Amino acid sequence: MVRGSRFAVGGSRFEEPRAPAPAARATSLPRSASAWGWGPTSAEKRAPCGARQGQRPSREARKRVGVGPHAPLNNAGASHGDSSSAGRVTAVALLVLTVGLVLLLPLAAGTRPAPRDVVIVAHEMAFYLEGDEMANPTIHVRPGEQVRVVFRNDDAGIAHNFAVADWKIETSAVKGKGETSVIFRIPERPGRYAYVCVPHASMMAGTIEVAAD
Ligand SMILES: [Cu+2]
Numbered sequence: 001m002v003r004g005s006r007f008a009v010g011g012s013r014f015e016e017p018r019a020p021a022p023a024a025r026a027t028s029l030p031r032s033a034s035a036w037g038w039g040p041t042s043a044e045k046r047a048p049c050g051a052r053q054g055q056r057p058s059r060e061a062r063k064r065v066g067v068g069p070h071a072p073l074n075n076a077g078a079s080h081g082d083s084s085s086a087g088r089v090t091a092v093a094l095l096v097l098t099v100g101l102v103l104l105l106p107l108a109a110g111t112r113p114a115p116r117d118v119v120i121v122a123h124e125m126a127f128y129l130e131g132d133e134m135a136n137p138t139i140h141v142r143p144g145e146q147v148r149v150v151f152r153n154d155d156a157g158i159a160h161n162f163a164v165a166d167w168k169i170e171t172s173a174v175k176g177k178g179e180t181s182v183i184f185r186i187p188e189r190p191g192r193y194a195y196v197c198v199p200h201a202s203m204m205a206g207t208i209e210v211a212a213d
């Protein structure tokens with residue numbers, strides 16, 4: 001009974017503004033609907049629902065719009081993360097490769113050590129070590145070391161060479177200014193060995209001394 005009367009009152013109160021309602025209701029309904037709670041008629045129910053439905057899409061749209069930009073951002077972030085992690089992996093791989101090369105290079109060098117250069121110059125019918133004024137000097141080498149003898153002829157118009165008969169080492173003759181080279185390994189046995197210029201062995205001759213420092 002109470003409900004009925006309240007409903008009747010609600011209805012009577014509502015019936016008065018009903019004629020001008022359509023225009024006014026659109027703006028006033030959301031407030032009045034929440035105030036009434038259960039009161040609204042089916043038309044009013046539809047109206048707030050309609051209003052909600054009218055709002056909902058916009059909220060959802062907003063959400064979607066909100067999600068939309070975020071999703072690509074997240075994806076972008078994820079892909080960025082992937083690329084950076086891929087970059088990290090590449091960096092680590094490069095580091096491992098570099099470390100490996102650094103560790104391996106001495107081993108490779110150990111298997112084939114670079115020969116020590118010994119520059120011997122023929123000048124005015126005598127041998128000299130480059131940068132030294134001693135004619136036909138004693139050349140000091142270590143047992144077993146790899147040596148590259150660079151033989152340079154500074155005598156224009158005269159052919160010279162460099163030879164160590166005991167080791168069967170002999171460069172080609174350098175006719176006039178020019179140079180040649182020969183790489184060989186010094187024998188392990190310490191000792192003294194003669195070197196010569198084959199065409200001028202009487203004038204151009206010296207000693208190679210093999211000694212461990
Ligand atoms: Cu000579």
